[in-house]
Amino acid sequence: MADSIISNGFAKKINTSTKQGNGVCHDDSSSPIKAQTIDELHSLQKKRSTPTTPIGSAPSSAFSLITEEDRQRQQLQSISATLASLTRETGPKVVKGDPARKETSTKVAHVAHHQYAPAINISDSSLKFTHVLYNLSPAELYEQAIRYEKGSFLTSVGALATLSGAKTGRSPKDKRVVKDENTERELWWGKGSPNIEMDEHTFMINRERAVDYLNSLDKVFVNDQFLNWDPENKIKVRIVSARAYHSLFMHNMCIRPTEEELENFGTPDFTIYNAGQFPCNRFTHYMTSSTSIDVNLARKEMVILGTQYAGEMKKGLFSLMHYLMPKRHILSLHSGCNMGKDGDVALFFGLSGTGKTTLSTDHNRYLIGDDEHCWSNNGVSNIEGGCYAKCIDLSREKEPDIWNAIKFGTVLENVVFDEHTREVDYSDNSVTENTRAAYPIEYIPNALIPCVGPHPKNVILLACDAFGVLPPVSKLSLAQTMYHFISGYTALVAGTEDGIKEPQATFSACFGAAFIMLHPTKYAAMLAEKMQNHGATGWLVNTGWSGGRYGYGSRIKLSYTRKIIDAIHSGELLNANYCKTKVFGLEIPTAIEGIPSEILDPMNTWPDKDAYDETLLKLANLFKNNFETFTNYKIGEDNSLTEEILAAGPIF
Ligand SMILES: Nc1ncnc2c1ncn2[C@@H]1O[C@H](COP(=O)(O)OP(=O)(O)O)[C@@H](O)[C@H]1O
Ligand SMILES: C=C(OP(=O)(O)O)C(=O)O
Ligand SMILES: [Ca+2]
Ligand SMILES: [Mn+2]
Structure with a gap:
């Protein structure tokens, strides 16, 4: 059966080529050729579409007040204005399309700025065109990169x-x-x-x-x-x-x-x-x-x-x-952000490398962003x-x-x-x-x-603690959430050099000091208010070391961290039994389904208890010193919250 289908298919093809019946075998038996030249053939290969010329070829709306031509010109003028030299008071002659291609549009825009007195503004740059490749598609950008940029290659799966x-x-x-x-x-x-x-x-x-x-x-x-x-x-x-x-x-x-x-x-x-x-x-x-x-x-x-x-x-x-x-x-x-099937939203704060992208990308939840x-x-x-x-x-x-x-x-x-x-x-x-x-x-x-998504239910603060003294998970009061949010702690290891290197503590206000523009307390006050209004719970999750600091212990298994996060999402952890740690005063659950209970209190995982105590105090001191700069600031309108936040840090 299968054989005959195949042979029928072939037979059909061969038949069409002998239709002309002049005894000569033609291989161009299908519809007549539409191109007269090779150039014309190549021009047929690409259907005209919108991305490179988003304004031109789209059918104009019945209600549009300006012609497509005018719109094109306006857009080129806008780009020329963007690229204008402010000292020569002129925008470049802008033309759309790849200079290497013949079909480049000939529409030109050139913007002169007259807010200053006219000046002599002749320079070489005003004699040349600036070719603009506008909102190209990924395929077009691949071609541009591979042709013109050193170090650009296709990987086996098609990434650039x-x-x-x-x-x-x-x-x-x-x-x-x-x-x-x-x-x-x-x-x-x-x-x-x-x-x-x-x-x-x-x-x-x-x-x-x-x-x-x-x-x-x-x-x-x-x-x-x-x-x-x-x-x-x-x-x-x-x-x-x-x-x-x-x-x-x-x-x-x-x-x-x-x-x-x-x-x-x-x-x-x-x-x-x-x-x-x-x-x-x-x-x-x-x-x-x-x-x-x-x-x-x-x-x-x-x-x-x-x-x-x-x-x-x-x-x-x-x-x-x-x-x-x-x-x-x-x-x-x-922060990263995802949402469960029931609409429960979680935020994942953390500095670079602490797990925002990894943990917000969760096969069982909707990804809102990383x-x-x-x-x-x-x-x-x-x-x-x-x-x-x-x-x-x-x-x-x-x-x-x-x-x-x-x-x-x-x-x-x-x-x-x-x-x-x-x-x-x-x-x-x-x-x-x-x-x-x-x-x-x-x-x-x-x-x-x-x-x-809707208002968050859980606010998860991620820290990759290479000192290995923070618990894998703890439930935070609002004041503790604010304390740790303002502190913005993580300690990654420097690199992968030989030998054991001291973990480097980093404190970055609001888990993003490199990006904030206003004083950290402004963002903190807003977060406190929103968490309070919407009844969100704060959590501190250590995605870093367990069983000793970097060099002795090892990074907490991603599969364990995922189980912890699952237990936060499901509500299991909200109603678990808790005990309080010394120094940091963190509430840690006594058991979580699917995780060995002994790792939940980091002290249990350290073979050397003195070393644990010493390292814990060392980290607590770093927190204290860092927070000193914030002790003179009020957070929001509520004075009592400020007091509580100051008291929510390590006590020793
Ligand atoms: N327990 C863990 N939890 C989260 N990430 C982990 C864990 N163990 C190892 N990792 C790795 O740490 C990195 C976290 O990076 P990423 O999620 O990109 O951080 P961010 O988005 O916060 O910058 C990933 O490479 C991830 O595989
Ligand atoms: C994009 C960055 O962020 P992150 O590492 O937090 O993903 C970055 O720091 O360059
Ligand atoms: Ca990331
Ligand atoms: Mn980031």
């Missing part, structure tokens, strides 16, 4: 492997914020603050440097996208960059506009100029290295010079949200449209959803792969320990789209 250059992590010491009348008053400055000042003039020098660099290139990439899934608080962002890798990264990480949203995009609320391949000039005032990440809130702009690490853009926009959202009485959170959220009066919303997972030692067994999200469209930063098979070796840290995967959130099968 890239290198971020000399910088493989963020550069917080090179971040600058323009201090003007408003920001001087509004922002957190001084000791402990991530906001290092620069003046407006220096910002303009760096901005001009970035714009000139971008305009000197053959082409630039422009992404127009959104932040925040809460429709009432959506922010429009434009990212101008020089690398396809950066454009694809932001395509994945920000919220992707629909065609219609793109047509009506208008003026962005914020613009990033990413000239990361080009250094800043170290003779410039305030510059202490060749890297500079500059934020100007008044101009609604950010300039990146001297670093190609893509996370800088993502986290730069997060800082922006930490400024804009509190103004609207919305709390911005450095890293950046807002908590408004309507509930929670993800700021982003994608996830950014660490992939060092990634395994299919332990983290199947993240593993499967690494496929076509995903950016894989700084991973090492087999030259021939292009299979990635996730254990290889030759380039960096901080290998990363950036993928659109819908690559996680149970992502909740749109990424919004």
Whole structure:
């Protein structure tokens, strides 16, 4: 039977080629050829569509007031204005499309700025075109990256492997914020603050440097996208960059506009100029290295010079949200977020590497987001449209959803792969320990789209305690939640050098001091109020060491941490039996289903009890010293809460 079907199929084909009956066997027997030349044939291969020319080919709405032609021109003018030199008072001649392609649109926009007196503004840059590759699709960006960017390769599963250059992590010491009348008053400055000042003039020098660099290139990439899934608080962002890798990264990480949203995009609320391949000039005032990440809130702009690490853009926009959202009485959170089948929402706070992405990606729950959220009066919303997972030692067994999200469209930063098979070796840290995967959130099968949810029920604070003295889980009072939120503790191990290294304690207010813009107590007060109003419970989960500190004990098994988190979600832990630890005064459960009870109190797991006591006191002292800077501040309107928070730290 099967045989005859196959032979019938073949027979049919052969029959059609002999239809002409002239005895000559033709292989072009199907419909007549539509192209007269090879060029024409190639032009048939690609159907005209919208992404690169989002405005042009879409059928115009019956109600549209302007012609498509005008809309195209307006959009080009908007991009030319974005790229304008402020000293030469002109925008570049902008043209859409790849300069290497013939079919490049011939529409040109050139913007002159007349707010200053007309000046002689002739320079070479005004004679050349700036080609703009606007909101390209992942496939187009792959082609651009593979053709033109060194270090871009397809992996065996179709992800795009890239290198971020000399910088493989963020550069917080090179971040600058323009201090003007408003920001001087509004922002957190001084000791402990991530906001290092620069003046407006220096910002303009760096901005001009970035714009000139971008305009000197053959082409630039422009992404127009959104932040925040809460429709009432959506922010429009434009990212101008020089690398396809950066454009694809932001395509994945920000919220992707629909065609219609793109047509009506208008003026962005914020613009990033990413000239990361080009250094800043170290003779410039305030510059202490060749890297500079500059934020100007008044101009609604950010300039990146001297670093190609893509996370800088993502986290730069997060800082922006930490400024804009509190103004609207919305709390911005450095946390992951997911929701159970019954609508119970959990937040996962924690510093880099503590498990936000890993634990919010839970096969039994809906993923709302892995890293950046807002908590408004309507509930929670993800700021982003994608996830950014660490992939060092990634395994299919332990983290199947993240593993499967690494496929076509995903950016894989700084991973090492087999030259021939292009299979990635996730254990290889030759380039960096901080290998990363950036993928659109819908690559996680149970992502909740749109990424919004009701008010959180559980607030989980993650700490990777390499000292090994914090319990795997403890239930917190509201005051303790605030104490640990403001402290923002974690202790990771420095790297993978030989020999046992002392764990390095890090305290980062609100579990994200590098990104907050206002004083930590502002965010803490909002969190306390929201948790109180919505009856959320706080938890402290140690995803770090057990059985001794780093070098002696070992990291708590991910499967145990997942069981702990399950017990929080299900409500099992809320009603468990508790006992209180000494020094930190933490409530720890006496038993959790599926976990050996003896590990719940870390003291039991240390063979050397004196060493445990000593290490516990050492950590308690570090907490105490860190909190001293906050003892002079009031948290919210409620004086008694402030007192309680101060008393909720370690007592010894
Ligand atoms: N018990 C554990 N809990 C959470 N993560 C763990 C645990 N043990 C090992 N890990 C690893 O630690 C890393 C946590 O990183 P990630 O979830 O990306 O952190 P974040 O999103 O907070 O920066 C992952 O590589 C994960 O596999
Ligand atoms: C993107 C980052 O965040 P995290 O490590 O918290 O995922 C980062 O720190 O660069
Ligand atoms: Ca993460
Ligand atoms: Mn993060």
